[in-house]
Amino acid sequence: MYVQRGTPYFDGAAYVSQCPINPGEIFTYKFKVDRAGTYFYHGHFGMQRSGGLYGSLIVDLPASKKEPFAYDGEHSILLNDWWHKSIYEQELGLNSVPFRFVGEPQSLLIEGRGKYNCSLYPATVPPTPGCLTCNATSPKCAPHVIPVTPGKTYRLRIASVASLSSLNFILEGHKMTVVQADGRYIKPFDVYNLDVYSGQTYDVLFTADQDASKNYWAAINVRGRNPKTPTGLAVLQYLPNEATLLPTTPAPVSPIWNDTATSISLAKQILAKVGYEAAPPKKSHRTIVILGTQNNINGNLKWALNNISYVHNPTPVIAALKYNIKGAIDSTPPPDYPVQDYNIFVPPKPSLSANYGSPLYVFKRGSVVDVIVQNSNTLTPNNSEIHPWHLHGHDFWVLGYGQGMYDSTKDAASFNLIDPPVRNTAAVFPYGWVALRFVADNPGAWPFHCHIEPHFHMGMGTVFAEGIHNLPKLPSQTLGCGLTKGLHR
Amino acid sequence: MYVQRGTPYFDGAAYVSQCPINPGEIFTYKFKVDRAGTYFYHGHFGMQRSGGLYGSLIVDLPASKKEPFAYDGEHSILLNDWWHKSIYEQELGLNSVPFRFVGEPQSLLIEGRGKYNCSLYPATVPPTPGCLTCNATSPKCAPHVIPVTPGKTYRLRIASVASLSSLNFILEGHKMTVVQADGRYIKPFDVYNLDVYSGQTYDVLFTADQDASKNYWAAINVRGRNPKTPTGLAVLQYLPNEATLLPTTPAPVSPIWNDTATSISLAKQILAKVGYEAAPPKKSHRTIVILGTQNNINGNLKWALNNISYVHNPTPVIAALKYNIKGAIDSTPPPDYPVQDYNIFVPPKPSLSANYGSPLYVFKRGSVVDVIVQNSNTLTPNNSEIHPWHLHGHDFWVLGYGQGMYDSTKDAASFNLIDPPVRNTAAVFPYGWVALRFVADNPGAWPFHCHIEPHFHMGMGTVFAEGIHNLPKLPSQTLGCGLTKGLHR
Incomplete structure (x- = not known):
């Protein structure tokens, strides 16, 4: 999730910034860690992130600098959801006619550990040594442990690489002060639970100020969907208690899954820390409104943006542009606006059928771009889903959230141009829109996509590019x- | 299974003759069909053949030429085995510690159709429209039909792409005359059932000379293993009977699975048709004895040849040799002989542990090479398996089969140098050896491997090469x- 300033070819996005790495090959990513903060890395090919190819990426401040907040220790809290079916089966189902959904996750994981409800999935996992039953006391099945010393203050570096689920994080009985989002400073605010969408990171501080004779739950629950997946649990261990001293309290409960108002209210609380993050430019040079829809393309269930469902070209976009490779990319620019008078409150009309494509928005280097992502009703009546939108190569300012169809004549006036948060991933809520502003100042080709892995796989993405001809030759x-074979460099 | 004379880069073997084809890419194979006969094609990456990436490849004689046998019509009979678990799960199991075997196939397929025993696998297949139950009468579940006119003679072009199973083919109540093997002429002989090992093809003639009021079964059963897989069945339809008139007879029975003597006796009956196929050179320039063993490498179950378990290098062998790419291949030649005094009748001693490698045997162009493949006991006491050995880029003469350890001082004297069959795939039987001779006259790099897909995947293969510097530049x-990126050609 690093912006890769100056090294767009090490962004790791297959078919956009590089060719996929073949089995058996070694590929070294080399880039400058030019900003401290909480990040993560993951495979960006097929559904490899869902398959487990991910990890934390923590960048410390240089010794000469200090954070504008104090703490005694820190812990990584990497969140995920997990299925018993392999990603290959999942992917096959997504591409099948009729569509076969893998269903909701069997488990929610904190730092790679979780449990599942055996009575729902009696025989889906092959027995592995040491973990034959799901309530085994083996170390392999034990929950993750977060040890703390009573009275001390800790920084939790929370990140979600979830494939599907929007998560809500709770530290039982502990108030958390949120100080960073996606590695950027925000105006500190207090919460007892925190929504974390896939692709996002949050840094929170808490003090171990509760009854020190007990341990507590750290917990995650699902937002925006209603699965039977059990709460993901880790143990907040008050030293010197044993880690095996499990809390006797029930698993912490999050706001009810479809309480969108609470989620929107939280999102609007997140503002930049003035003096630490720059305000956005006052005007943009270009505005793009991207309408995300769920579509049926010849029987295939897909997502589309302004009626184009994204598929990869076999030639990486960055190389196609840099070397002007004929026939490597779609030469027709995708539309800057959705079709007129689209009704976002009903399923898409069959007459407005989407097509497959590899859309590419090319921006003038250094220009200021506004992107409005517009949500809509899925193919199911009275249904609209949360989508966390993630941009590679840039942070953006989140200028505002709104409900209903975005109306440029009045909604733009409501944008926060004073202290919008700077991020790389922002959720668009059911039937709503989110407005993002960024400066196209990082030469390269950059995916902009829903961070829900099956959604991107089903077409919910596009590519932005700027200043490619300013790049040196590609490694x-x-x-x-694709067409980069036999390229003379 | 084409020898690809002059076009080794279109042989299709990933990491040997070319880089794998990336998802979304189009790759055109262009080669001369310089010999008529029954062949097939398949994916040669991972376990794609088991996944269904295969088909028949029939090359007709030019109009000016005639076969030395007569027939009125012909049918393709492509054989396979089939699992409900995806190849990705199968592959993961093969690479896991502990090893997880997918088990025996659920079905045997004739021309892509088969059935399975529902009572053994109650819920392993997701319901698909039209085939909700395994005894459905839907056309999707119907067996393959071979229509014939009573009294006429037919040529069956039989080929096996089986992943694991050695098969025995029966045409209920009908005598078959075998006239070709692997596309080459053999001395015709009659059988009522025929062993077909994975990688092999046979052309057989039969006359529809039975009671024309009935239809008959075409059937396949497993040899050398003892699965519960039901007999694979197709319908031999005597026109004008309806195809849906199923035979009332039970599924035909093959020789008992562990009756190796019958299989060896059949193999020895296969001789070249003199005058149609050349006799081998009388002497060879080099003899290689390859001992195949099953080994445990750090807990991984593997196969090895002379103690080397084959893994692919990320750079294709042909390119590594042609362009002298440094560091692309193992520079140490693999051994021409096994360790001395190896006892093939017991499991390998742990002290003789195998290692991973990418062995490459380089031959002088035009030289005559003898390869003896020696079978042995697996890691299980009193167990040795059938392995069908397949060579790319060449046909070989099968000079002889023997039991026990090959002894060059006496066994070479028993070689058939008069009319050995010319083939590209020959089985080595349990505790036995097979002797092959070929002329290294096709410049290129060529896999020589067990055609059982999981065995090759577990290391049972090697690469032969000759005359690479005589090749033009590679497409x-x-x-x-691998290291062919950025190669200036």
Whole structure:
């Protein structure tokens, strides 16, 4: 989730910034860690992130600098959801006619550990040594432990790589002060539970100020969907209690799954820390309104943006542009606006059928771009889902959230141009829109996509590019697929 | 299974003759069909053949030429085995510690159709429209039909792409005359059932000379293993009977699975048709004895040849040799002989542990090579398996089969140098050896491997090469992986 300033070819996005890495190959990513903060990395090919190819990426401040907040220790809290079916089966189901959904996750994981409800899935996992039953006391099945010393203050570096689920994080009985979002400073605010959408990170502080004779739950529950997945649990261990001293309290409960108002209210509380993050430019040079819809394309269930459902071209976009490779990319620019008078409150009309494509928005280098992401009703009546939108290569200012159809004549006036938060991932809520502003100042080709892995796989993405001709030659290890074979560099 | 004379880069073997084809890419294979006969094609990456990436490849004689046998019509009979678990799950199991075997196939397929025993696998297949139950009468579940006119003679072009199973083919109540093996002429002989090992093809003639009021079964059963897989069945339809008139007879029975003597006796009956196929050179320039063993490498179950378990290098062998790419291949030649005094009748001693490698045997162009493949006991006491050995880029003469440890001082004297069959795939039987001779006259790099897909995946293969520097430059679409990225051609 690093912006890769100056090294767009090490962004890791297959078919956009490089060719996929073949089995058995070694590929070295080399980039400057030019900003401290909480980040993560993951595979960006197929559904490899869901398959487990991810990890935390923590960048410390240089010794000469200090955070504007104090703490005694820190812990990584990497969140995920998990299925018993392999990603290959999941992917096959997504591409099948009729569509086969893998269903809701069996488990929610904190730092890679979780449990599942055996009575719902009696025989879906092959027995592995040491973990034959799901309530085994083996260390392999034990929950993750977060040890703290009573009275001390800790920084939790929370990140979600969830495939599908929007999560809500709770530290039982403890108030949390949120100080950073996506590695950028925000105006501190207090919460007892925190929504974390896939792709986002939050840094929170808490003090171990509760009854020190007990341990507590750290917990995650699902937002915006209503699965039977059990709460994901870790143990907040008050030293010197044993880690095996499990709390006797029930698993913490989050706001009810469809309480969108609470989620929107939380999102609006997140503002930049003035003096630490710059305010956005006052005007933009170009505005793009991207309408996300769920569509049926010849029987295939897909997502589309302004009627184009994204598929990868076999030649990486960055190379296609840099070397002007004929026939490598769609030469027709995608539309800057949705079709007129689209009704976002009903399922898409069959007459407005989407098509497959590889859309590419090219921006003038250094220009200021506004992107409005507009949500809509899915193919199911009275249904609209949460989508966390993630941009590579840039942070953006989140200028505002709104409900209903975005209306440029009045909604733009409501944008927060004073202290909008700076982020790389922002949720668009059911039937709503989110307005993002960024400066196209990082030469390269950059995916902009829903961070829900099956949604991107089903077409919910596009590519932004700027200043490609200012790039030096591309490293040879990033090439070798599509029309970049035999390229003389 | 084409020898690809002059076009080794279109042989299709990933990491040997070309880079794998990336998702979304189009790759065109262009080669001369310089010999008529019954062949097939398949994916040669991972376990794609088991996944269904295969088909028949029938090359007709030119109009000016005639076969030395007569027939009125012909049918393709492509054989396979089939699992409900995806190849990705199968592959994961093969690479896991402890090893997880997918088990025996659920079905045997004739021309892609088969059935399975529902009572053994109650819920392993997701319901698909039209095939909700395994005894459905839907056309999707119907067996393959082979229509014949009573009294006429037919040529069956039988080929096996089986992943694991050695098969025995029966045409209920009908005598078959075998006239070709692997596309080459053999001395015709009659059988009522025929062993077909994975990788092999047979052309057989039969006359529809039975009671024309009935239809008959075409059937396949497993040899050398003892699964519960039901007999694979197709319908031999005597026109004008309806195809839906199923035989009332039970599924035909093959020789008992562990009756190796019958299989060996059949193999020895296969001889070249003199005058149609050349006799082998009388002497060879080099003899290699390859001992195949099952090994445990750090807990992984593997196969090895002379103690080397084959893994792919990320750079295709042909390119590594042609362009002298440093560090792309193992420079140490693999051994021409097994360790001395190896006892093939017991499991391998742990002290003789195998290692991973990418062995490459380089031959002088035009030289005559003998390869003896030696079978042995697996890691299980009193167990040795059938392995069908397949060579790319060449046909070989099968000079002989023997039991026990090959002894060059006496066994070479028993070689058939008069009319050995010319083939590209030959089985080595339990505790036995097979002797093959070929002329290294096709410049290129060529896999030589067990055609059982999981066995090759577990290391049972090697690469032969000759005359690479006589090749023209390699087509750019075959490159782009490993160290062939950025290659200036």
